[in-house]
Structures are given as structure tokens and as C-alpha cells.
Amino acid sequence: MARLIDIAREAGVSEATVSRVLNGKTGVNEATRTVVLDVARRLGRFVEPSAVGHGPVVGMLVPDLDNQVFAAWAERLEAELFERGASTLVGIRARTVEREREILQRFLHAGVAAVIVVSGHHAQQNAPLDHYREVTSAGIPLVLVNGVQPGLDAAFVSTDDENAVDIVLTHLHELGHRRVGLAVGDEHTWPVREKLRAFETGTARWGEGEQPVAFTDFSYAGGYEAARELLDRGVTAIVCGSDVMAVGAFEGVRSRGLEVPRDVSIVGYDDVFWASLTHPALTTVRQAVPSMARAAVRTALSGGEDSRRPARTEVVVRPQLIVRGSTAAAPDGAASMER
Amino acid sequence: MARLIDIAREAGVSEATVSRVLNGKTGVNEATRTVVLDVARRLGRFVEPSAVGHGPVVGMLVPDLDNQVFAAWAERLEAELFERGASTLVGIRARTVEREREILQRFLHAGVAAVIVVSGHHAQQNAPLDHYREVTSAGIPLVLVNGVQPGLDAAFVSTDDENAVDIVLTHLHELGHRRVGLAVGDEHTWPVREKLRAFETGTARWGEGEQPVAFTDFSYAGGYEAARELLDRGVTAIVCGSDVMAVGAFEGVRSRGLEVPRDVSIVGYDDVFWASLTHPALTTVRQAVPSMARAAVRTALSGGEDSRRPARTEVVVRPQLIVRGSTAAAPDGAASMER
DNA sequence: CAAGAATACGCAAGAACTTGCAGATGACGA
DNA sequence: TCGTCATCTGCAAGTTCTTGCGTATTCTTG
Incomplete structure (x- = not known):
């Protein structure tokens, strides 16, 4: 050299x-x-771009790009950062904590002005947090998206999953559904636990007894399996943890000879690009990715200006129910029994 | 520190x-x-991970993540690299050549063992290539996906766009379509020029005169606009440059009070995840991303082992036509005239 | 036009990192 | 037990990079 x-x-x-x-x-x-x-x-x-007056460099970590919601996150974050004159370092799929640490270290090495982690290991219960502390104790603002860890001196930006489940349940209850299933992924994960908690308290209010929950994973196959399991347990509506699961659930419902939304209503989560293109169009909860990304970027970059370490902050963004064609009035009593 | x-x-x-x-x-x-x-x-x-025996680091550059096909590329490449024990550095949206150069330089600085660029500026006509030469002359294998530049000492992996257009045209001709439109993005781009050339020679064989082409962009809105323009020029089928364009074209066709595929057939390109979920399900050309990604990674990593600089190679992968519901027999003469 | 201030830049000291070399250590066979 | 060989590590010299300070140059202002 x-x-x-x-x-x-x-x-x-x-x-x-x-x-x-x-x-x-x-x-x-x-x-x-x-x-x-x-x-x-x-x-x-x-x-270093930052040495050339090209603005700061920010590190961003997303779990994968298969799930379009994460791709959308990466896209929006990068766009926001670009708009503010920052360039972006991207890490994907930190499968293990060790790998996540490696990527974060690389960010530090590159002299990033801030780090944003979307649904990383911080969303995991009992995850080790030392590698995040290495970031914060270097005085670098850390923003963690969709997963809150009380022990960390970071900023948190999350979707209000509790509210999300609440508005979905209200919607379904108004349509006459009395037996509703929840289909989600790994139980030890922050967003799942939030949804679960809201689901339990929300359905308890109905006084119809405990409602079934299926833990599979956030994939198409997971949705398919979950739907079949929940149908066996007598539900007339399924609340899915992602849009991909929801279309898997469509197929699961069809595999039982039933029809969406006539026999079973299905609700997705995320409102990805193609959610309006499915047949029937998917009723889903829209994560407000753009405004959340803006909040995350603002927090990340402002922290560096005023005080080196921003105070621990927590932003919770309300999601929005997008009602399309996959939810409808519950079939009358008989229908839900006949199965 | x-x-x-x-x-x-x-x-x-x-x-x-x-x-x-x-x-x-x-x-x-x-x-x-x-x-x-x-x-x-x-x-x-x-x-450095490479210093810890964690295998080589490879730099990957994709244009954006909004378009799911690029997200899929990033995903597959990362998965392939991971499988071979390499870790991945990701750069996204190198909007300008200057930015692209910055990212490539960062890769070099990080000591990458190879660089893979998907649809970068090398796909642009008359693009400056010096920043690619900086990579190759450092003795680092460079793999360029979907875009060929004769002047570069790199490896190229591309979809056989010519063949893609050919099989689509054959399919449509067999269905009785005689006036077909091509909807693509920027004309100065390698894949567009390939498609255009194939489109012109392919339709010339029919002896039905010159067929219309619309240059908009690869977005939903671009598809919408293109469809309306092409319909005005009397087509009964539209070949789109991407699946997103295709669903935009669906809407454009509907906005004219016509129906897909009864009045107009539409073909997409890419076969993204949700292409089978649209209504009607999209007939499209599947880019063989997994096998192309494997080829790209193999080339990238093998180059480093044998000889420092791999010989200039070119891999062209045949795509596959996935016939679903958006193509059907052409309406009879009157239909195409009435418009 | 002159005095003072601000900016730009090199010198040289020294801080940080790398590497040739040789000593230490231990394994192994005679 | 001793010699030989290979491996590992520290010493110290060498290389590369950083920075305090002083001077030169340009700009500003009266």
C-alpha cells in the first residue's frame, strides 16, 4: 500500500x-x-468518506432480506441516511451473536457515527448484550429497532405490537369472530411475547375462554402449518405474525377445503408491497416503517451532535389496520363447528 | 483506541x-x-475476521432493496458465501459512480478476497470503468452480474435476456398475439438493450411490422404508464421488464376498462416471491438467481485460490418461462381494434 | 500601506506499529 | 542423557504515521 x-x-x-x-x-x-x-x-x-466531508458513516444491521419487511427497513433507513448526507454500512444476517459482534466491531473499526440494529439478537430473550455495550461504551449512539432491553443505554424504536394486536382483535370481534387463533414464530422473541401478551389480555375480555396460539415460524410453511393446526382447534379467524405467514395460511385454509374470507378470516402483519396483490387482498397491520426509520435515523444522528451519548429513549409507533379482502363476518355458529 | x-x-x-x-x-x-x-x-x-481464521471476506454491491429481485440476489449471494465460510460486506445503492467507487474502495480497504457487483454502473452504457480497474489491478477477482463490459478483465454472470425475450415472444405468438408491446426502463442500460435487440429481431420474424416499445422505468408507476401507452398503440399483449412493472401494467389495463388476460396478456420478469400471488397469477420469466449466485460465488472464490486473477470468463444462464394466469389466447381481431 | 490576525504548511520529535534475529522451550530420537 | 529440530516469544531496531510548534503567506482593517 x-x-x-x-x-x-x-x-x-x-x-x-x-x-x-x-x-x-x-x-x-x-x-x-x-x-x-x-x-x-x-x-x-x-x-474514509467521513474524512472527505461526505458526512458521517452509519452502520445498519438487518436480519435477512428474504422477508420483504426487512428489505424495506434497510431501504428506508438507507434512504433517510442518504438524505441527511450520511453513507451507510450494511450488515445482514448476523446468525449468531458471535457474528453479530463481528459485524458491530467492523462498524466501530470503520469509525461509524452511529449504529442501527433492526430485529437483531436484542429481540431475543436472555440474549447476551455485551457486544452492544461495546458500542455504547465507545460513545457511539445505538438505536435498536423492534426489541427493548431495559439494561441497555440505547435508543429503542418499536412498533406498538400490543396496540396492533388490540386493533386486530377489535376488528375481528366486531365481525362476529369469537374463536380466533394467533400464529407466530419463536416464543422467546420480543415481538412475539408482546403480541402474545396483548392477545391473551385482549381475548380474555371477551370471556370466551382461552384462545389458541400456534408457534411455528415466520415463513410461508410456518403459516401453512399454523393455519392447519389452528383450524383443528376450531378458529374462524387467524392473526398472523407476518404477511408471508398469512399467504401460507391462505393455502393452509384452502387445503382444508375452506375459503378465505367466507369461512375463515386472515390478518397479516407488516403490509409489505404485495399485500394488496394477493387474492383476496390481505387485511393486515401496517408497520409504519417510513416514520419509524425517520425516527431511528434522527435519534442516531442527533445523539452524535448534542451529547455524545443520547439519553436512553424509547419511541413506540402505533401501527395502522389496513382492511382489505381477507377478513369478513364470521360464518354462523354451524359453519365454525362443521369444519 | x-x-x-x-x-x-x-x-x-x-x-x-x-x-x-x-x-x-x-x-x-x-x-x-x-x-x-x-x-x-x-x-x-x-x-479482521480473516485474521482470525474466519475465512475470507467478500464485498457485494446491489443497487437497491426495494426491488425484490435485488433483495433476493443479496440474500442468495450471502447464503452461498456463508456456506463457503466467507463473510459478506454489503453495499447498497451506489447512486453515483463516485459513490460506487467509494464503496469499492472501502471493500478494498477491508481486505476483501473478491468483489461481486449486481447490476451496478457496469450495466450502464458508456459508464466509466476506472473504479472497477482499481479492483482488478489490485489482483482481486471481480464478478459483474447482469451487464457485460468487454473492456474489463473480470468475470461476468448474466441472464440470457435474449433467450428470455425469445421464449416469451414464442409463447405469445402461439397464443395468437400479433401486436405485442415491450415495456422497459432506461434505454442506456445493458439488460434493456439486450431485451430490445431480441425483441426487434424476434418480432421481425413475424412479418407484422415494427412492434411498439415503451421506455419508462422499472417501477409500478412505470408499468402503469407503459401499459396505457402501449394499449393506445394497439397491443394485445405486454412484455414487462420486471414483475413490479407487470402489476403496474395490470392496473394500467384495468384503467382502460380492459381485463387481464381476457383482453390483454401480460408477462413479467424475475419471478419474485409474490408473482404467484397476484390476481391473475403472473406469467413471468424466472431469473435463475440461485444457480447464478452459486456461479458468481464460485468464480469469485476460486479466482483467489488458483491464480490471483481469473481469466476473463462469461457465464450466461438461461431463464425459464413460468406460465401462470396472466397470459391467454389473443382476443379476436375486433377486440384489439375496439380499444 | 502597515500591523495584526488567520490560515496553511513543514520540521522534527515522538508515538505507534512491524519485523529480523536470537534465545527459550519442549518434543523426539539416538 | 544429550543433541537436534521446530516452534514460540521477546528484544530492539526499523518503518510508518501523528502532532506540537514555529514560520511563511495571505487576508483584513484602519
Whole structure:
């Protein structure tokens, strides 16, 4: 790799000046800076964008990109960051905590101004949190999306899952459904526990006894399985933890010779792009990704300006029920029994 | 940041040993290495995964994540790389060449073993290629997906767009369509030009005169606009450049009071997850993302092993027509005229 | 036009990191 | 038991990078 002295000679300046330019220090003429940067790049020397006045760099971590809601998160976050002049470092699929730590360390190494983690291991119950502390104790603002950890000195931005389940249950109850199933993924996960809690208290109010819950996973196959299991337990409506699950549930319902929404109502979660394209169009809960992303980015970047460490904050964003074609009035008593 | 001497003292070894460990040099006992790494991480010092024997790091660049096909690419590439023990660095939305260069430089700086670029600026006509040369001349294998640049010493993996358009045209011709429109995005882009060329030669064979083409963009709105324009020009079938365009085209067709596929047939491109969920289900061309991703990763990683620079290679993968409900026999003559 | 202020830049000291070399340690065979 | 060999580690010198300070240059203002 080209040494400072090589660049210095080529650019006709001293080693010291090159050092200052490459570290984004002040006290260098703009013209000189440009010359040095040009030479540096020509000789194959990496220059941190933040050192070139290209704004800060922010690290973002998303669990995967198969699920479109995470892709949407990444997309929105990146767009918001771009708008504020920041560039983005992306990490995906931190399958293990070790890997997550590796990615976060890489962010730190790259000198990020902030870190945003969407549904990472912080959403897991009893997850180790030390690797997050490494970020916060370096004085770097940390924003955790969809998962709250009381022990962490970070900012949290989450969908109000409790409210989400509540409005869904109200909607279904108004349509006459009295036996409703919840289909979700891993029980040890923050959003699932939130939904579960809201589901239990919400349905308890009906006084119709305990309502069934199926724990599978957030995939198409998971939705299919969950639907079949819940139908066996006599439900007339299924509340799914994701839109992908919901279309899997469509298929599960059809596999029993039933029809959506005539026999069974189905509600999704996320409102991904294609939710309005399914047949019937999916009634679902819209996570307010754009406004949440904006909040996350604002928190991430403002923390760096005022005080190095932002106070522990918690933003909870209300979701919105998007009623489309997959929910309808409950079939009359007989229908739900005949199965 | 913790200095070598701090880590050395804490770990009870010399500065030299720490230096060796952090640079992945040989000649350090495995036990000592572990201790040093632990201390280093605890004190907040970044350790390159490749230095810890965690396999190589590969840089991947995708244009955006809104379009699910790109999300799928990122997902598949990451999965393939993971399977081969590599970790992945992701860059998204290199809007400008300058930004793309910045990301590539970052990859180089991070010591990547290879770089994979999906539909980057190399897919643009007359795009500057110097920033790609910076990668190749550093002896790092470069794989460019969906876009071929004769002047570059890189590996290319592309969908056979020519064949794609061909099988679509054959399908539509067999269904009796004689006036077909092509709806694509930016004309100065490699995949569009490939499709256009194939479209022109393919339809020329019919001897029905020149067939209309609409250049909008690869979005829902683009599909809507294109469909309306093409309908005005009398088509009974529309070949879209992406699945998102296709569903936009659905709406464009409906806005004219026509029905898919009774009055107008529509073909998408990509076969994204939800293509089978639309109404009617979308007939589309499946890009063989999994096998292409595998080829791209294999090329990227093998290049580094044998010879530092792989010979210039070009892999072209045949797509597959997935016939679903959005294509049907052409309406009889009158129908296409009445409009 | 001159004095003072601000900015830009190099010198050189020194901080941080790397590496050649040799000593220490231990395994193994004679 | 001793010699040989391979491995591991620290020493210290070398290389590379950073930074305090002083000077040169340009700008500002009366």
C-alpha cells in the first residue's frame, strides 16, 4: 500500500499534510486537500468518506432480506441516511451473536457515527448484550429497532405490537369472530411475547375462554402449518405474525377445503408491497416503517451532535389496520363447528 | 483506541506478539492467540475476521432493496458465501459512480478476497470503468452480474435476456398475439438493450411490422404508464421488464376498462416471491438467481485460490418461462381494434 | 500601506506499529 | 542423557504515521 511519503512526494507536499488530509483534520487548504486526495486515491489508498466531508458513516444491521419487511427497513433507513448526507454500512444476517459482534466491531473499526440494529439478537430473550455495550461504551449512539432491553443505554424504536394486536382483535370481534387463533414464530422473541401478551389480555375480555396460539415460524410453511393446526382447534379467524405467514395460511385454509374470507378470516402483519396483490387482498397491520426509520435515523444522528451519548429513549409507533379482502363476518355458529 | 502495548500488558505478552496476532501472522501459539484476541476485543480493538481464521471476506454491491429481485440476489449471494465460510460486506445503492467507487474502495480497504457487483454502473452504457480497474489491478477477482463490459478483465454472470425475450415472444405468438408491446426502463442500460435487440429481431420474424416499445422505468408507476401507452398503440399483449412493472401494467389495463388476460396478456420478469400471488397469477420469466449466485460465488472464490486473477470468463444462464394466469389466447381481431 | 490576525504548511520529535534475529522451550530420537 | 529440530516469544531496531510548534503567506482593517 502506498505510504504517506509516497503520496506526499507525488503531491508535492510534506508527509504531515498528507496525514492531516487523510485524517480529516483542519488546517489544510481546500485546493491542497483535493490534490492530496486525488493522488491518494490514484495510488490506491483508502480514504474514509467521513474524512472527505461526505458526512458521517452509519452502520445498519438487518436480519435477512428474504422477508420483504426487512428489505424495506434497510431501504428506508438507507434512504433517510442518504438524505441527511450520511453513507451507510450494511450488515445482514448476523446468525449468531458471535457474528453479530463481528459485524458491530467492523462498524466501530470503520469509525461509524452511529449504529442501527433492526430485529437483531436484542429481540431475543436472555440474549447476551455485551457486544452492544461495546458500542455504547465507545460513545457511539445505538438505536435498536423492534426489541427493548431495559439494561441497555440505547435508543429503542418499536412498533406498538400490543396496540396492533388490540386493533386486530377489535376488528375481528366486531365481525362476529369469537374463536380466533394467533400464529407466530419463536416464543422467546420480543415481538412475539408482546403480541402474545396483548392477545391473551385482549381475548380474555371477551370471556370466551382461552384462545389458541400456534408457534411455528415466520415463513410461508410456518403459516401453512399454523393455519392447519389452528383450524383443528376450531378458529374462524387467524392473526398472523407476518404477511408471508398469512399467504401460507391462505393455502393452509384452502387445503382444508375452506375459503378465505367466507369461512375463515386472515390478518397479516407488516403490509409489505404485495399485500394488496394477493387474492383476496390481505387485511393486515401496517408497520409504519417510513416514520419509524425517520425516527431511528434522527435519534442516531442527533445523539452524535448534542451529547455524545443520547439519553436512553424509547419511541413506540402505533401501527395502522389496513382492511382489505381477507377478513369478513364470521360464518354462523354451524359453519365454525362443521369444519 | 487501545494500543498494542495496552493489549500486550493486559494479556501478559509482548507488543510484538500482539502485532503478529492482529495481523494474522504465523508463529504464534494457538492458546496465546486466543488470549490476545480476547483481550483485544475486550479493549475494543477491531480484529479482521480473516485474521482470525474466519475465512475470507467478500464485498457485494446491489443497487437497491426495494426491488425484490435485488433483495433476493443479496440474500442468495450471502447464503452461498456463508456456506463457503466467507463473510459478506454489503453495499447498497451506489447512486453515483463516485459513490460506487467509494464503496469499492472501502471493500478494498477491508481486505476483501473478491468483489461481486449486481447490476451496478457496469450495466450502464458508456459508464466509466476506472473504479472497477482499481479492483482488478489490485489482483482481486471481480464478478459483474447482469451487464457485460468487454473492456474489463473480470468475470461476468448474466441472464440470457435474449433467450428470455425469445421464449416469451414464442409463447405469445402461439397464443395468437400479433401486436405485442415491450415495456422497459432506461434505454442506456445493458439488460434493456439486450431485451430490445431480441425483441426487434424476434418480432421481425413475424412479418407484422415494427412492434411498439415503451421506455419508462422499472417501477409500478412505470408499468402503469407503459401499459396505457402501449394499449393506445394497439397491443394485445405486454412484455414487462420486471414483475413490479407487470402489476403496474395490470392496473394500467384495468384503467382502460380492459381485463387481464381476457383482453390483454401480460408477462413479467424475475419471478419474485409474490408473482404467484397476484390476481391473475403472473406469467413471468424466472431469473435463475440461485444457480447464478452459486456461479458468481464460485468464480469469485476460486479466482483467489488458483491464480490471483481469473481469466476473463462469461457465464450466461438461461431463464425459464413460468406460465401462470396472466397470459391467454389473443382476443379476436375486433377486440384489439375496439380499444 | 502597515500591523495584526488567520490560515496553511513543514520540521522534527515522538508515538505507534512491524519485523529480523536470537534465545527459550519442549518434543523426539539416538 | 544429550543433541537436534521446530516452534514460540521477546528484544530492539526499523518503518510508518501523528502532532506540537514555529514560520511563511495571505487576508483584513484602519
